Amino acid sequence: MNDRQPPRGCDVLPPMTPPTPRPQSQCSDLPRNAAQSVAKKKAAGRFATLNRFVDTGARLVDTTAQACWWVLYRETKPDGLATVSHQRVAECVGVNRKTVTRALRRLESARLLTVVRQGGWRRGPSTYRLHATPKRPKPTSGPSTTSEP
Numbered sequence: 216m217n218d219r220q221p222p223r224g225c226d227v228l229p230p231m232t233p234p235t236p237r238p239q240s241q242c243s244d245l246p247r248n249a250a251q252s253v254a255k256k257k258a259a260g261r262f263a264t265l266n267r268f269v270d271t272g273a274r275l276v277d278t279t280a281q282a283c284w285w286v287l288y289r290e291t292k293p294d295g296l297a298t299v300s301h302q303r304v305a306e307c308v309g310v311n312r313k314t315v316t317r318a319l320r321r322l323e324s325a326r327l328l329t330v331v332r333q334g335g336w337r338r339g340p341s342t343y344r345l346h347a348t349p350k351r352p353k354p355t356s357g358p359s360t361t362s363e364p
Contacts, residue, residue: 264288264347265288265347267347267348268284268288268327268347268348271347271348271349272284272325272327272346272347272348272349275325275327275349276318276321276322276325276327277318277321279308279310279314279315279318280318280319280321280322280325282308282318283304283308283315283318283319283322284322284327284328284345286299286303286304286307286308287299287304287328287343287345288345291345295344295345296331296342296343296344297342297343297344297345298332298340298341298342298343299340299341299343300334300339300340300341301315301316301319301340301341303340304319319343325349326346326349326350326351326352327345327346327347327348327349327350328343328344328345328346329343329344329346329350330342330343331343331344
């Protein structure tokens with residue numbers, strides 16, 4: 216048996232207690248306030264991102280890169296950026312730090328990840344922006360490579 220404890224933040228959440236039932240009102244299907252409505256829209260957007268990644272992005276990379284994508288997704292803040300060290304990702308995925316570095320390179324080459332700020336020794340953790348589907352390359356400005364007759 217594996218008696219090792221998972222790293223801090225990577226353990227399984229305890230089961231939730233069932234919520235207490237609320238009395239039904241005539242408008243029970245409507246959100247209580249605008250904040251609740253915004254929260255539902257954000258949650259729907261997060262699930263849409265997960266579904267797009269599972270449907271299209273996940274098949275482009277191996278399972279280690281997928282696991283790294285999930286950890287980065289969990290660390291993503293509301294501004295859409297994830298700031299996390301390779302060592303932290305390695306602890307959560309259960310692989311070596313070098314393996315995470317290679318997996319992140321594969322995610323970047325599959326255009327599922329953009330490095331916003333490169334971290335490193337004495338620079339802190341890197342900052343990433345995740346994409347559920349491969350990001351299209353920016354169009355280059357300049358003369359077209361196609362020739363017209």
